[in-house]
Amino acid sequence: MPRAIALVDCNNFYVSCERLFQPKLEGKPVVVLSNNDGCVVSRSQEVKDLGIKMAVPWYQLKDIAKRHGIIPRSSNYSLYADLSNRVMSLLSGYAPQQEVYSIDECFLELTGIHTVHAELAQTMRQQIKRHVGIPVCVGIGATKTLAKLANHVAKKDPRRDGVCDLNTYNPSELDALLAYFPVGEVWGVGRRSTARLQALGIDTVLDLKRASPKRIRDEFSVVLERTIAELNGIACLELDELMPAKQQIICSRSFGNLVGNLPDLEQAVIAYTTRAAEKLRNQHSIAGGIQVYIRTNPHKERDPQHQEAMLLPLHEATDDTRLLCHAALQGLRRIYRSGYAYQKAGVILTAITPRATRPRTLFDDVESQQRSHALMTTMDAINRRMGSGSLKLLGEGTQKSWAMRRENVSPRYTTEWQELAVATA
Amino acid sequence: MPSLSHSRRSMPSSLLSLTYPNKELFHRQYALLRGAVPAGFPSPADDYIEGRLSLDDHLVQHKESTFFMRVAGDSMRGLGIFDGDLLVVDRAMPATHGSVVIAVVDGEFTVKQLIDTARGQLLRAAHPDYPDVHIRPEQDLSIWGVVQWNVHKV
Incomplete structure (x- = not known):
């Protein structure tokens, strides 16, 4: 029996998510911008038709945007992630095997499903569109590479109605x-x-x-x-x-404003380390090292430039936010130089291993390990229930002068009670 | 579990692995120990433990296609839907004559009752002051979802 693999890919995913809760964006040129409203990361068809490419910096588009009335949206990952989970959950019902390849695409194993695959694919498209409100295209082929190509064909050729089965x-x-x-x-x-x-x-x-x-x-x-x-x-x-559990966890972001002083940088590094440590615990791993880095804005050529990174090995692998922050701050203080305007900082967790296989050493302080685990588990549970960031280290600060710029961010319609869509009666 | 974790804590971990070189055996003994701890009369309710009722189970029929929305305005009070209420909207349900729906009119969400007439569909408020919204043939009536429940704070 021939192999049949489908690749289901959401069309202009972030723009489609924005349109679902703001129907007035339908038919208008819309772009979604990356963190800090930096670059174009998703384009509506109208924007593609204007010849605007992916990853173009937004400031370069200000003129053309004004002329064509392009509507910018800041990234709203809470919304995109929730809608992605809904799409993937529905798609998982169509095949015995699913690989979620990215936030907006997944592979499905259709081998052995005795039905016309193109028809099954149309059913998927209609269901996802109706139930979640996101348009998708489906490509089918004998291998993942061919399925990917088929998906491209399905997207580019409007006569195909969003489905292309290369096996036929x-x-x-x-x-x-x-x-x-x-x-x-x-x-x-x-x-x-x-x-x-x-x-x-x-x-x-x-x-x-x-x-x-x-x-x-x-x-x-x-x-x-x-x-x-x-x-x-x-x-x-x-x-x-x-x-697969990630071998490296990176959390880095550009600042909303350039940052020159150490206390602000420290806050940012603590915030990023906190986030990275959460991801680490989420995949039940521990990290054996943490790298911290900072850099100035390389595009401001006349400003003095400095960028430096430092890797700090931990004497005992851990998933404890406090220990990771402690190490990251030590590194930051070593690489920081005053007199520079920093644009970006980040942390990378390395030497990641499953928590369950942590080697025991003669000097393990089991009691403090257990207490640390209990504390982190509690912290994660509270943040899951009360909202991300409800409980955090004070060092992260409460007023974030360095926080991301998101000027056109839409409400978190599906994950915050205070931000629901409103229906007029 | 409490008694064991206590003994484990007082023992250096290296010693622990010496004492119990066989991990499986260790866990079996661990399990035995655990079963032995609760002395006294067994609870007569043990056999009747069931999951506690969840409103989610009751209100959300399709978790992938269910969304919540907030009501603004009083045009639906005749059907018990008031300003500030919380709507449970399911996109998977078919919108038929009489359904309370979320419709998109001029790019905005509105909650109304869908009515079939001989001359096509219209949106009807549940309030004498609000006229019917007729859908002109060239106008595209878009139904976003069907309201399944209204959550009203008493």
């Missing part, structure tokens, strides 16, 4: 389609590889499919060799059902 193509039809797409559209082929492949005369997806695996392996990587196999219908990438 005969070999010559499929090759004709693959010849139509540039090689850069293939999953995992980045801009640099694209240029190098083109230099070898590999311009289209079909060229890559027919390329010599050995040559590609020698000149590029075993990863790209696998991509060739996948384009030929040989599945090399399986569905990972569980998100």
Whole structure:
């Protein structure tokens, strides 16, 4: 029986989330901006039609935005995450296996489901649109790489009604389609590889499919060799059902305003470490080291520049916010220099291992470990129940002069009682 | 569990692993110990322990498609929906004649009763002062969801 893998991808996901609760944005050009209203991270079709690319800094778009009435929205991740969970939960009912690949896309294993897959895909689209209000497209192929490509076809070609099943193509039809797409559209082929492949005369997806695996392996990587196999219908990438526990946890953000003094930086580092430690506990892991870094704004070329990072190994791996903050602050104080306007700070947790396999040492203070665990569990429970950030270290501060700029953020319609949508009666 | 965690605490961990080299055995003994602790008469209610009632179970039929909204205005008081009330809205339910719906009119949410007539659908308030909202044929009536419950503070 042929393998059938579907990739379901939400269309313009963040913009679609904003539109669900603000129907007046329907049909208007809308962009969602990254943290600090920096760059474009999601565009409505109207904005794409204006030729505006992803990741463009918003300040470069002010003129064109004014001319075309483009409506900016700050990222509202609380809303996006909740709607994503709803979409993924509904989709999980369609297949025995699901891999949630990102906030707006997932793979589904359709192999062995005896129904016309394109029809099943239409049912998914209609259900997600009606029940959650988010438009999605579905691509189906014999491998994850082909499913990804099929999804691209489904999105680009309006005649397909949001679904493309490459398994229904005969070999010559499929090759004709693959010849139509540039090689850069293939999953995992980045801009640099694209240029190098083109230099070898590999311009289209079909060229890559027919390329010599050995040559590609020698000149590029075993990863790209696998991509060739996948384009030929040989599945090399399986569905990972569980998100693997992260080996590294990063929490970093640009500041709303430049920060020059140490106390403000300390607050920011404590806030980021707190967030990172929460993620760490969420995946039941402990970290053996923490890296802290700060940098000035590299685009302000006339300002004095400084950037530095420091990795601090912990003598005992931990998930305790207090110990991690203590280490991070030590590092920060070592790398901080006065007289610079810092734009960004961050922390990275490294040497992450499952909590359950923590090695015991002769000098383990079991009692304090248990107390630490009890305290952190309680803190997490309170923050889950009363809202994130209800209980925190005082060092994080209460007035955040460095906090993110989010000037056009919409209400958290689905996660805060105070911010529900209003229906006029 | 209390008695064991106490003994474990007073023992250095390295000693612990020496005393119980077999992890499985350790856990089995642990379990035995745990079962032995509650002395006295067993609670006659033990066999009847059930989950406590949850309003979520009662009010939310489809968790993926259910959203909450706040009411502003008094045009629906005839159906017991008042200013400030909390609506439980399900997008999965079909909107039929008589349903109380969240409709999108001119880009805004409004809560009204959906009425089928010979000349098409209209939105009706439950208040004598508010006229029906007729949907012109060229106008697109968009039903956002169907109100399943109204939560009213007494």
